[in-house]
Amino acid sequence: MNHRRPRRVLIATLAAVPVVTALALVPSATATASTQRPATQLSAADQRPYSLPKNVRRVCPAPGPGRASCLALVATAKRRIAAPLADVMQAPYGPAALQSAYNLPSSIDGQGQTVAIVDAFEDPALENDLAVYRSTYGLPPCTTANGCFRKLNQDGQQGNYPAADSGWAGEESLDVDMVSAICPNCHIVVVEASSAYGSDLSTAENTAIQSGAKFISNSWGGSFQIPGWPSHPGVVVTASTGDNGFGVSYPAAFTDTVAIGGTSLLPAANSRGWAEIAWPGGGSGCSSEPKPSWQTDSGCSGHTVADVSAVADPFTGVNIYDSDPLGPTAGWGQIGGTSVSSPIVAAVYALGGNPGPNAGASVMYAHPSMLNDIVTGMNDALGCTPAYLCNAGPGYDAPTGLGTPDGISAFQPAPGPIYTSMGDSYSAGEGDENYDPGTDTATNQCHRSSWAFGRLYAESVGLTIEHIACSGAVIPDVMFTGQGGEAPQIDQLNPQSKLVTITIGGNDIGFASIVARCLIPFTSCKAYYTQNDDNNLDNKIDGLRSSLAAVYTEIKDKAPNATVVAVTYPSIFTPNQTCLGAGRISVDDINWLITETNHLDDVIVAATRDAGILQLDLRAIFDGHQLCDADPWVFTLTPNAVFGGSDKEATFHPTPRGQQEMAKYLQRDIGPLS
Numbered sequence: 001m002n003h004r005r006p007r008r009v010l011i012a013t014l015a016a017v018p019v020v021t022a023l024a025l026v027p028s029a030t031a032t033a034s035t036q037r038p039a040t041q042l043s044a045a046d047q048r049p050y051s052l053p054k055n056v057r058r059v060c061p062a063p064g065p066g067r068a069s070c071l072a073l074v075a076t077a078k079r080r081i082a083a084p085l086a087d088v089m090q091a092p093y094g095p096a097a098l099q100s101a102y103n104l105p106s107s108i109d110g111q112g113q114t115v116a117i118v119d120a121f122e123d124p125a126l127e128n129d130l131a132v133y134r135s136t137y138g139l140p141p142c143t144t145a146n147g148c149f150r151k152l153n154q155d156g157q158q159g160n161y162p163a164a165d166s167g168w169a170g171e172e173s174l175d176v177d178m179v180s181a182i183c184p185n186c187h188i189v190v191v192e193a194s195s196a197y198g199s200d201l202s203t204a205e206n207t208a209i210q211s212g213a214k215f216i217s218n219s220w221g222g223s224f225q226i227p228g229w230p231s232h233p234g235v236v237v238t239a240s241t242g243d244n245g246f247g248v249s250y251p252a253a254f255t256d257t258v259a260i261g262g263t264s265l266l267p268a269a270n271s272r273g274w275a276e277i278a279w280p281g282g283g284s285g286c287s288s289e290p291k292p293s294w295q296t297d298s299g300c301s302g303h304t305v306a307d308v309s310a311v312a313d314p315f316t317g318v319n320i321y322d323s324d325p326l327g328p329t330a331g332w333g334q335i336g337g338t339s340v341s342s343p344i345v346a347a348v349y350a351l352g353g354n355p356g357p358n359a360g361a362s363v364m365y366a367h368p369s370m371l372n373d374i375v376t377g378m379n380d381a382l383g384c385t386p387a388y389l390c391n392a393g394p395g396y397d398a399p400t401g402l403g404t405p406d407g408i409s410a411f412q413p414a415p416g417p418i419y420t421s422m423g424d425s426y427s428a429g430e431g432d433e434n435y436d437p438g439t440d441t442a443t444n445q446c447h448r449s450s451w452a453f454g455r456l457y458a459e460s461v462g463l464t465i466e467h468i469a470c471s472g473a474v475i476p477d478v479m480f481t482g483q484g485g486e487a488p489q490i491d492q493l494n495p496q497s498k499l500v501t502i503t504i505g506g507n508d509i510g511f512a513s514i515v516a517r518c519l520i521p522f523t524s525c526k527a528y529y530t531q532n533d534d535n536n537l538d539n540k541i542d543g544l545r546s547s548l549a550a551v552y553t554e555i556k557d558k559a560p561n562a563t564v565v566a567v568t569y570p571s572i573f574t575p576n577q578t579c580l581g582a583g584r585i586s587v588d589d590i591n592w593l594i595t596e597t598n599h600l601d602d603v604i605v606a607a608t609r610d611a612g613i614l615q616l617d618l619r620a621i622f623d624g625h626q627l628c629d630a631d632p633w634v635f636t637l638t639p640n641a642v643f644g645g646s647d648k649e650a651t652f653h654p655t656p657r658g659q660q661e662m663a664k665y666l667q668r669d670i671g672p673l674s
Contacts, residue, residue: 052073055075055076055077056073056074056075056076056314056315056336057073057074057076058072058073058243059072059073059074059167059170059171059328059335059337059339060072060167060168060171060196060220061167063196063221063222063223063224065224066197066198066222066224067195067196067197067198067222068120068196068197068198068201068220068221068222068226069196069220069221069222070119070120070167070168070170070171070196070219070220070339071219071220071221071240071242071243071337071338071339071342072170072171072174072219072328072335072336072337072339072340073243073281073314073317073335073336073337073339074170074314074328074329074333074334074335074336075092075314075315075317075333075334075335075336084136084137084319084332087137089267089273090267091265091266091315091316091317091318091334092317092318092319092333092334092335093265093311093316093317093318093319094137094181094318094319095137095139095180095181095182095184096137098178098181098182098311098318098344099181099182100273100274101265101273101274101311102182102310102344102348102372102404102405102406102407103405103406103407104182104348104351104405104407104408105351105407105408106181106182106183106184106185106351107184107185109183109185109351109352109353109408110183110184110185110186110347110350110351111185111495112491112492112493112494112495112558113183113185113186113187113214113215113350113351113353114186114187114188114189114211114212114213114214114215114350114487114491114492115179115183115186115187115188115189115213115215115216115217115343115346115347115350116188116189116190116191116208116211116213116215116216116217117172117175117176117179117188117189117190117191117208117216117217117219117343118191118193118201118204118205118208118216118217118218118220119168119171119172119175119190119191119192119193119204119219119220120162120165120168120192120193120194120195120196120200120201120204120220121162121163121164121165121168121169121192121193121195121196122161122162122163122164122165122169122192123164123168123169123172123173123192123324124161124164124169125169125322125323125324126151126169126172126173126176126190127143127144127149127151128323129173129321129322129323130142130149130173130176130177130180130188131143132321132323133173133176133177133180133320133321134180134184136321137180137181139180139181139184140184140185142180142184142187142188147187147491148187148188149187149188149189149190150187150188150189150190150211150487151189151190151192152189152190152191152192152207152211152485153191153192153194154191154192154193154194154200154203154204154207155203155207155443156191156207156210156211156443156444156484156485157485161192162192162193162194162195166324166326166327166328167327167328168196169322169324169327170320170322170324170327170328170329170335171219171220171339172190172192173320173321173322173327173329174219174318174320174322174335174339174340174343175190175217175219175339175342175343176188176190176343177318177319177320177321178318178320178340178343178344178347179217179343179346179347179350181318181344181347182343182344182347182348182351183347183348183350183351186347186350187487187491189208189211189213189487191204191205191207191208191211192204196220198222198224198226198227198228199227199228201218201220201226202226202227202228202229202230203228205218205229205230205237205251206230206437206438206441207443207485209230209232209235209437209438210438210439210441210443210444210484210485210486211485211486211487212468212482212486212487212491212492213235213487214234214235214236214350214354214355215235215236215238215346215347215349215350215355216232216235216236216237216238216346217238217239217342217343217345217346217347218237218238218239218240218251218252218257218342219239219240219337219338219339219340219342219343220239220240220339221239221240221241221242221249221250221251221252221283222249222250223247223249223250224250225250225253226250226251229251229254230437230438231256231437232256232437233436233437234355234356235355236258236346236349236355236360237251237256237257237258237360238257238258238259238260238342238343238345238346238349239251239252239254239257239258239259239260239342240252240260240283240337240338240339240341240342241259241260241261241262241282241283241284241305241306241338242282242283242338243262243281243282243283243312243337243338243339244281244283245280245281245282245283245379245380246283246284246285246379246380246384246389246390247283247284247285248283248284248285248286248287248305249283249305252283252305252306253287253288253289253303253305254289254303255289255290255291255292255303256292256360257360258307258308258345258349258360258361258364259303259305259306259307259308259361259401260306260307260308260309260310260338260341260342260344260345261278261279261282261283261284261305261306261307261308261309261312261338261341261398261399261400261401262278262279262281262282262309262310262311262312262313262336262337262338262340262341263276263277263278263279263282263309263310263311263312263313263341263374263377263400263404264276264277264278264279264311264312264313264315264316264377265311265313265316266316272372276311276372276374276400276404277374277376277377277392278309278374278376278377278378278379278391278392278397278399278400279312279313279377279379279399280377280378280379281312281313281337281338281379282306282309282312282338282341282379282399282400283305283306283338283379284304284305284306284379284389284390284397284398284399285304285305285389285390285398286299286300286301286302286304286305286389286398287300287302287303287304287305288302289302289303290302290303291303291304292361292362293362294361294362294365294366295307295361295365296365297388297396297398299386299388299389300386300389300398304389304398305398306398306399306400306401307361307364307365307401307402308345308361308364308371308400308401308402308403308404308405309341309345309374309399309400309401309403309404310340310341310344310345310404310405311336311340311341311344311404312336312337312338312339312340312341313336314334314335314336314337315336316336317334317335317336317340318334318335318336318340319332319333319334319335320332320333320335344405345405348405348408348411349411351408351411352408352409352411352412353412353494353495353496354413354418354464354466354494354496355413356413356414356464363410363411363412363413363414364402364410364411365402366414367409367410368395368396368402368403368410370406370407370409370410371402371403371404371405371406371410372403372404372405372406373394373395373402373403374392374397374399374400374403374404375392375393375394376392377391377392377399377400378390378391378392378399379399413464417463417464417498417499418463418464418465418466418494418496418497418498418499419454419457419458419463419464419465419466419497419498419499419500419501420465420466420468420493420494420497420499420500420501420559420562421452421454421455421458421465421466421467421468421469421500421501421502422468422469422478422489422492422493422500422501422502422555423469423473423478423489423501423502423503423504423567424469424470424471424472424473424474424503424504424506424507425447425469425471425472425473425507425649425653426503426506426567426569426653426654427452427453427454427469427501427502427503427567428446428447428448428449428452428467428469428470428471429447429448429449429450429451429452429453429455429469429659430447430449430471430649430650430653431447431449431635431649431650431651431653431654431655432449432450432451432452432650432653432654432655432656432659433449433451434449434450434451435447435448435449436448436449436450436467439470439484441484443484443485444483444484444485444486445471445472445483445484445649446469446470446471446483446484446486447470447471447649448467448469448470449659451656451659452467452469452659453654453659453660453662453663453666454467454469454501454663454666455467456659456660456663457663457666457667457670460663460667461667461671461672462672463499463672466492466493466494466497468489468492468493469489469502469503470483470484470486470489471649472507473489473504473507474504474507474508475504475505475508475547475548475551477489478490478502478504478551479550479551479554490551490554490555490558493555493558493559494559495558495559495560495561496561497559497561497562498561498562498563499562499563499565499670500555500559500562500563500564500565501564501565501566501567501616501666502551502552502555502564502565502566502567503566503567503569504548504551504566505544505548505569505600505603505604506569506600508540508544508547509537509540509541509544509600510540514529514537514593514596515583515585515593515652517529518583518585518586518589518593519583519585519637521584524586524588524589525585525589525592526588526589526592529596530592537596538596538599541596541599541600541603542603544600544603544607545603545606545607545610546607546610548566548603548604548607548611549607549610549611550611552564552566552607552608552610552611552613553611555613556611556612556613563614563670564611564613564614565613565614565615565616565666565670566604566605566607566608566613566614566615566616567615567616567618567662567666568601568604568605568615568616568617568618568619569597569600569601569604569618569619570618570619570620570621570622570654570658570662571594571597571598571619571620571622571623571626572597572622572626572627572634572652573585573590573593573594573597573626573627573628574590574626574627574628574629575590575591575594576590576591577590577628578590578628579627579628580636580637581627581628581632581636581637581638582627582628582636582637583637597619598619601617601619605617616665616666616669616670618662618665621661621662621665622634622654622658622661625657625658627652632655633654633655633657633658633661634652634653634654634655634658635650635651635652635653635654635655636651637651637652638651
C-alpha cells in the first residue's frame with residue numbers, strides 16, 4: 001500500500017539543507033489517505049494543487065477549459081523594490097547571479113542565435129522595459145532598430161497586435177529579461193497570441209518556428225492537450241511544468257518538448273557556491289504522451305515530466321522590470337514560478353549553439369553528469385508511487401528531471417561539422433514537396449524540401465545541416481528583410497558552420513517574370529528584354545555583380561570558419577528545341593534564355609572572385625536531361641500549371657533526380673568535411 005508522508009516530513013527535509021523556502025503544500029479537499037497514485041500513467045487533469053503561501057500571488061488568471069495561464073508568481077512582499085544598484089549574489093537575482101549559479105559563458109557565447117518567446121496578449125511597453133532592464137545591468141542594447149528584437153502577432157506581422165493585458169505583459173517582461181540575463185548576445189523574438197486559448201497559442205507557436213528561431217520558450221500551460229500543436233524538427237522547444245505541484249501540464253507533457261521544472265536557489269558555502277532543492281510548486285508526473293526513446297525511467301510508460309530544471313521559487317526569485325502600473329511589479333520586482341525556469345533553459349540551449357538535427361532533451365540525457373543533480377525536496381506532501389515522480393533524489397527524478405544547468409556542455413549536440421544551405425528556390429528544393437513544417441503555409445512559402453540537394457549531400461557525408469534557403473529569395477531578403485516572418489538568412493548563419501552554399505540572383509533579375517513573358521504566344525521576349533531601356537536584361541545582370549559580391553563577403557564575415565561556395569544555375573532548356581514541356585517557347589527565345597542564364601552564371605563566378613570565395617559551376621549538369629529531352633531532370637510545364645494549378649511553382653525547378661545530381665557534384669567537388 002502507498003503510505004502517505006505527513007507534511008512535517010516535507011518541512012523537516014527542507015530545513016535540513018542550506019536552501020529554505022516558505023512554500024508548503026496543502027492537500028486539496030478531495031485528497032484522502034486512501035488515494036493512490038498510479039505507478040504508470042497520470043492524467044494531465046489529475047492535479048492536486050497547493051495553496052499559495054502568504055505574500056505570493058499568481059500573475060495571470062488560473063487556466064480554464066481550453067485556456068492556458070502564464071506560470072509566473074509574484075512575491076508581493078517585495079512587489080516594488082528599488083532599481084538594483086549592483087548585481088549581487090542574493091535574491092532577487094540579476095544576470096550575474098544567475099550566470100554564476102549555472103556556470104554559464106554568457107559574455108562570449110550566443111552570437112547568431114535567436115530565442116523566441118510565445119505568450120498571449122500585448123505588452124505595449126515591452127521593448128522600452130527591456131531597454132531599462134538591459135541598461136541597468138550593463139547588457140548590450142537589444143532593439144528593433146539594431147535588429148536584435150522583434151515582436152510579432154500570431155500571424156507573423158510586426159503590428160496588428162492583440163489587446164493589452166497587464167498580467168500577461170508582466171509574463172512577457174519576465175521572459176525577455178531572463179533570456180537577456182542568460183544570453184545577452186542572443187536575438188529575441190516575441191510572438192503574441194491573440195488570446196490564451198490553445199488554438200491561438202498553437203498558431204503563435206507555429207509563427208515562432210517560422211521566425212527562424214531555433215529555441216522557443218513557453219512559460220504557460222494548462223491541463224488540456226493543446227489542439228494543433230506544431231511539430232518542430234531541429235528546434236528546441238521548452239515549456240514550464242506548472243506551479244501547482246504534483247501533476248502534469250501541456251505543452252510540457254508533449255514528447256518532443258523539453259519540460260522545465262523548478263527549484264529553490266540560495267547561495268551556499270560549498271564548492272559550487274550555491275544550493276538547490278526541488279521547489280514544492282513545480283509540476284511533475286507521468287504524462288499520457290508517448291515516452292521518448294532517450295528517457296529510461298521505469299515507473300512511467302509515457303513522457304515523464306520534468307526533463308531539467310532551474311530556479312522557480314518566488315522567495316528565491318529573480319528581478320524583472322515591468323513599468324505597467326497595473327502589472328505584477330509596477331516597476332522592479334521579484335518574480336518566481338516555472339515561468340522563470342523555461343526561458344532560462346531555452347537561453348542556455350542557445351548558448352550551446354546550433355541544436356543539430358536531434359534537437360531537445362535527448363542531448364541532455366546523453367550527458368547527465370554534466371548537470372547539477374538535485375537530490376532533495378518534493379512537490380507532494382502526501383507522497384506518490386513511484387516516489388521519484390514527486391520526490392527529488394540522486395539521478396533522474398520527475399520534480400527536477402536530470403538537474404539544473406552546470407555550464408552548457410549538456411545542452412550541446414555531439415560535436416561535428418555544420419553545413420548551412422541558403423539562398424533561393426534552387427537550394428530550398430522547390431517542387432519536391434515533403435516540405436518542412438511551417439514552410440508551406442499561407443504566410444510562409446519557403447518550401448524547404450527533404451529532397452533539396454543540400455539535404456541529400458549532408459546525409460551522404462554525415463553532416464549536420466542548417467537549411468535556411470527560401471523560395472523566392474532575392475538579395476534584400478537574404479540580407480535585410482527575411483521572408484514569411486523569418487529573420488533574414490544572413491542573421492540565421494551559424495558561426496560554427498564549416499561549409500555554406502548559396503544560390504541567389506535568379507529572382508533579382510526576375511527570371512520567373514521573364515519566362516512568363518516568353519510563354520505568351522506570338523511574342524518575342526528576346527526582343528522585349530534586349531531593348532535599350534530599363535528592361536534590358538544584360539544591364540540588369542551586369543549590375544548584379546557588386547551586390548552578389550557584397551552578399552558573399554557578408555557570409556564570410558558571419559561564418560568566418562566556413563568554406564563559402566556560390567552555386568551557379570543549371571541550364572534547363574534544350575538548345576535549338578521547343579516542346580510542350582517548355583511551353584512551346586519559340587526556339588529563338590529558348591536559345592536566348594540559354595545565353596542569358598549563362599551570362600548570369602558568368603557574373604556569379606566573377607562575383608565569387610571579387611569576394612574571394614569558391615564557386616560550384618553546375619550550368620552543364622542537366623545536359624541531355626533538359627526540358628525537351630526524353631528524360632528531363634527538371635519539372636516541365638503542365639496544363640495544370642498553365643492554369644495556376646498546385647504544381648505551378650515547381651515548373652522549371654530540378655526534380656528529385658535533378659537534386660540528386662546536384663548533390664553528387666557538391667560531394668565530388670567539396671567532399672566530406674573534417
